[in-house]
Amino acid sequence: MAVEGLTHEEAQKLVAALDCWAFTRDAEAIGRTFEFDDFSQAFAFMTQIALLAEKHDHHPEWSNVYNKVQIELTTHDAGGLSMRDMNMARAIGDLLT
Ligand code: HBI
Numbered sequence: 001m002a003v004e005g006l007t008h009e010e011a012q013k014l015v016a017a018l019d020c021w022a023f024t025r026d027a028e029a030i031g032r033t034f035e036f037d038d039f040s041q042a043f044a045f046m047t048q049i050a051l052l053a054e055k056h057d058h059h060p061e062w063s064n065v066y067n068k069v070q071i072e073l074t075t076h077d078a079g080g081l082s083m084r085d086m087n088m089a090r091a092i093g094d095l096l097t
Pocket of ligand 1: 001057058059060073074075076077078
């Protein structure tokens with residue numbers, strides 16, 4: 001499915017408005033690392049994100065080492081960043097509030 005990508009300027013404004021996310025992969029993705037008290041909390045967070053990803057039809061590229069979860073978001077269908085990444089980043093951040 002074709003998805004409209006963001007210009008670099010648009011992405012810069014949107015990333016600046018997100019807490020704690022940063023450009024990765026030459027600004028073709030955004031990333032953030034989360035740290036929890038233990039593995040169980042980290043995995044519970046990942047479970048919530050999995051459900052969000054299905055709801056958004058937008059899936060993270062992520063890794064987990066014990067209590068740390070590293071997430072990158074990019075839109076494969078756009079070959080870079082789209083509003084789907086920004087919306088997903090916001091939704092993930094909202095899980096922590
Ligand atoms: N997730 N990150 C990401 N990027 C996509 O382009 C994407 C996705 N999840 C599902 C999805 N695309 C589907 O819309 C397409 O595979 C049809």
